[in-house]
Amino acid sequence: MAQDIILYSVFVPIAAGIFCFFLPDRMKILAKTAAIFITLLSLAAAIYLFIKKPAYWPNEIRALFIVDNLSSFIGIGISVFALLVTVYSMGFQEKAFGRFFAYLLMTLGGALGAAYANHLVILIVFWGFLAVTLYLMVNMEATAAAAAAAKKALIIIAGTDALMILGVGIIWNLTETFLMDRIQLPLTSFYSFMAFITIAIASFAKAGAMPFHSWLPDVAEDGPTPVTAYLPASLDKLLGIYLLARASMSMFIMNDASNMILLVVGSATIVLAVIFALIQHDLKRLLGYHAVSQVGYMVLGIGTGTAIGMAGGLFHMINHAIYKSCLFLTSGVVEKRAGTTDLSRLGGLAKLMPITFTCFLVAALSISGIPPFNGFVSKWMVYQGIIESASAKNYLWVIWLVSAMFGSALTVASFMKLLHAVFLGRPSKDFTKVKDAGLFMAFTVVILASACIIFGVFAFVIPLPILIIPAVNRAIAYIGIWAPAVATLLITAGIIIGFLAYLFLRPQSFRTVPVFEGGEDNTEFARVSGVEFYNTIKEINPLGAIYAKEEAKSFDIYYIAKRLIYSFTRYLQKIHNGVLPSYLVWCLMGMVVMFLILFLVY
Amino acid sequence: MKILGYIFSFLVFPGFLFSSIMGLLVGWVDRKVTARVQWRVGPPWYQNFVDVVKLLLYKETLIPAGVSAGTFFLMPVLAASSASLVSTIMLMVNAFPKSGFIGDVIVVVYLMIMPSLALMLGGFASANAYASLGASREMKLMLSYELPFILSLVVPIMKSGFAVKFGTIISHQHASGLTIASASGVISFFVMLLCVQAKAGFIPFDMAEAETEIISGPFIEYSGKALGIFKLAKAILTFIIPIFMITLYFGGINFKGWGFITSVLEYVLILVLMILIKNTNPRVRIDQAVRFFWGPLTAFSIIAVVLAYWGF
Known part of the structure; x- marks a missing residue:
């Protein structure tokens, strides 16, 4: 039973997606119903598999698909986000429901296939399939900017995909098996190290770690918002970090050098990406840079090689998926209602959109690692992992901790x-009549914001023992103390008493007055938008140097590769002058050369 | 019952009420020493209490028109709650080092960010250009001191055998020497002293409030109860910061016999150092502060970390 469910949960969404693809726009009710029904069903299947784990298909000895502690946890995550994005899109999407849900369902099936796959070739197939669906989803609206972003994403992800195929080839050469549960490669030889590097690079590109990150901010800025929340913010993180965790926890026996690579990549990603985020002008692009920066914590956690660091990394992965999709979806509400994501035009929406604002605030505090929200707990675990690895002679721990x-x-x-x-x-004067999120959108963001709170306050009760610690499969010893439930209780008590004090200590003494700025009504003149907050420190090193490099696109691997390729093809381009006789001359010359070779060899 | 005990310790002793009283007294010490430095007499000891009671009970509370009132009023309360939580944790772990109350040093570092965060959000919520400007300065200031602050925090962690629990940090110092009794400890202590100077918003790092330039910045629209609660939060934080440093560098507060006198002297030493720095320096610009914290102070804290590696 359980083994058939694995196959169904991979292929039924893909089949349903193909079905939705051919639905005409008139039958959008059918597409919506199918999407909700299939995503609910696959969530049920994921939960069933989670309970029945471990499950194998076709059998335990030569399993092509495996549902174990790690992959069943990833499976639940994938299904939950697919369901939430589906519900949200009901309120967000205005047209092309059939195509949108077709891609969404195909992505769901492909992602589950990649998570459950135990055969490396199957993994590669689904991995490539996901790169294609990402391309299609980002390019849904087919604007020039979206097309460019989609192309960039496809080229970076598919390019690293090709590297992974090479790595899988090396693995086969060394172990003569493609089954991931049989592989346990020590990283002693050059070739096994290369195999690890290629797989790590594939996971970095998928999750968006540096230096393979540059597709993510572009997609975030120009792609449709639900797609950004669905793929780069949640599913791609889950899969990329899943592959990295799988590689470093079971497929390869890590050593200091390989951990060092992860630590360097992790720290650099955290600091650099967030420095770029600091000066962005567009809401979604700024969030895109954060989606890069947060990957650093996950990579760092796994790179510490300690059980608590790995658990922290995996926990951060799921937490990030929750708060980042919440952030993208709330900014989707802003985009839809206000019609722009340009930060200099927005402002003062809190009073008009209380639900959206509250959810955004909760998610923003979570991503900033403020206790008692979920982001704090996972960051706290990663820090402990780093400090614990310090006692195991990881001399550079201070650098990782400080970054x-x-x-x-x-x-x-x-x-x-x-x-x-x-x-x-x-x-801003332009947005005085903006409305809050509709039912579907509000439902989704409220669920996600509540998850931020629940995963933070009850971290040691719900997510860690049920999802994370089984997935790490090692005993975890906390070296610190954090009692989130008590702390939350106390802070809440303080807030309640504070509000009682407002209300009952001489309550008549409240009065509304206009804002005082030197006694003049200079409302529009003195409006501070916030975009320019960090301009006064932009020039200070090391920020100044980093921004100058970013300005020159020195961190964008896509741009560098493009420059490199154009430097060859510049010469080839000269041949293409569009004049027919010259092409004929080239053909003739080629034929002459071929005949000469044939003549001389034989 | 245990929960009620927690709530009592949070609200009354050693949390909100006790820490507020202590904080207001510390504020009086500040005002008195400042006055003496400037050849004035200074206020009587109860001046701060009178000020806060006046704000809380007698002054009217003005709400700027067109703002999100919920956020505007939540932020002072959030600042006071989180400051009280910090003080509860710090005093509990000092009184009962083995108990492991609520949080470790990482938790406290993050909780200490919250009052600044609440101040910024409160300033943002008041829809005033001066408030926005001040709050953005507060944020930039936080960015600048956070780097040397974390680096100097690393030294006590290293000195206590990679522990993050306050109990272990305290007991390790009693077993194998105080953090301050080493070259790296001294350097990182002074770096942290300057960082907490900025954390407490004392001159020369009070550009976020800068009364003469931006009219108290984030506080500009706050009045009455909301302002009073903000003042209390600030008082609690000022009271607890020296205790945080005593815990990390002087082996915690000793509540027994002569040890308590020593602890009080250490407290007064740190406090007076902060007040003297405050009174002998002019306010710096925000970019100067950022250069100062990211330049010399970060360099000193790196030296301290390297010395700590070599065991000095």
Whole structure:
């Protein structure tokens, strides 16, 4: 029974997706119903598999698909986000429901296939399939910017995919098996190390770690918002980090050098990406840079090689998926209602969109790692992993710890800017009649924001023992103390008493007055948007140097590769002058050369 | 019952009420020493209490028109709650080092960010250009001091055998020497002293409030009860910061016999150092502060970390 469910949960969504693809736009009710029904069903299947784990298909000895502690947890995550994005899109999407849900369902099936696959070739097939669906989804609206972003994403992900195929070839050569549960490669030889690197690069590109990150901000800015929340913010993170965890926890026996690579990539990603985020002008692009930066914590956690670090990395993965999709979906509401994501035009929406603002605030505090929300717990675990690895002679631990903690301060900074520019500050005159989210959109963001709170306050009761610790499969010893439930109780008690004090200590003494700025009504003149907050420190090193490099696109691997390729093809281009006789001359010359070779050899 | 005990310790002793009283007294010490430095007499000891009671009970609370009132009023309360939580944790772990109350040093570092965060969000919510400007300065200031602050925090963690629990940090110092009794400890202590100077918003790092330039920045629209609660949060934080440093560098507060006198002297030493720095320096610009914290102070804290590696 369980083994058939594995196959169904992979192929039924794909089949349903193909069905939706051919639905005409008139029958959008059918597409919506099919999408909700299939995503609910696959969530049920994922939960069933989670309970029945371990499950194998076709059998335990030569399993092509395996549902174990790690992959069943990823499976639940994938299904939950597919369901939430489906519900949200009911309120967000206006046209092309058939195509949108077709891609969404195909992505769901492909992602589940990649998560459950135990055969490396099957994994590669689904991995490539997901790159294609990502391309299709980002390019849904077919604007020039979206097309460019989709192309960039496809080229980076498919290019690293090709590297992974090479790595899988090496693995087969060394072990003569494609079955992931049989592989246990020590990273002693050059070839096994290369195999690890290729797989790590594939997972970095998927999750968006540096230096393979540059597709993500572009997709976030120009792609449709539900798609960004669905793929780069949640599913791609889950899969990329899943592959990295699988590779470093079971397929390869890690050593100091391989861990060091992960630590360097993780720390650099955290700090650099968040520094870029600090100066962005577009809400969605800024969030895109954070989607890159947060991957650093996951990679860092896995790179510590300690059980608590790995658990922290995996926990951060699921937490990130929750709060980042919440952030993207709330900014989708802003985009839909206000019609722009340009930070300099927005402002003061908190009063008009209380639900959206509250959810955004919760998610923003979570991503900033403020206790008692979920992001804090996982970051706290990653920090402990780093400190624990320090006693195991990881001499550079201070660098990793400081970049992780300082990165989190930078995250706070850029979210303060966002909160000011979008929701707080002086309202802009253009948006006085903006409405809050509709039913479907509000439902989704409220669920996600509540998940941020629940996963934070009850971290040691719900997510960690049920999902994370079984997936890590090692005993975890916390070296610190954190009692989130008590702390939350106390802070809540304080807030309640504070509000009682407002209400009952001489309550008559409240009065509304206009804002005082030197006694003049200079409403529009003195409006601070928040975009320019960090301009006064932009020039200070090391920020100045980093921004100059970013300006020159030195961090964009796509741009560098493009420059490299154009430097060859510049010469080839000259041959293409569009004049027919010259092409004929080339053909003739080629034929002459071929005949000469034939003549001389034989 | 245990929960009620927690709530009592949070609200009354050693949490909100006790820490507020202590904080207001510390504020009086600040005002008195400042006055003496400036050849004035200074206020009587109860001046701060009178000020806060006036704000809480007698002054009217003005709401700026067109703002999200929920956020505007939530932020002072959030600041006071989180400051009280910090003080509860710090005093409990000092009184009962083995108990492991609520959080470790990482938790406290993050909880100490919350009052600043609440101040910023409160400023943002008041829809005033001066408030926005001040709050953005507060954020930039936080960015600048956070780097040397974390680096100097690493030294006590290293000195106590990679522990993050306050209990272990305290007991390790009693077993194998105080953090301050080493070259790296001294350097990182002074770096942290300057960082907490900025954390407490003392001159020369009070550009977020800068009364003469931006009219108290984030506080500009706050009045009455909301302002009073913010003042209390600030008082609690000022009271607890020296205790945080005593815990990390002087082996915690000793509540027994002569040890308590020593602890009080250490407290007064740190406090007076902060007040003297405050009174002998002019306010710096935000970019100067960022250069100062990311330049010399970060360099000093790196030196401290390297020395700690070599065991000094």
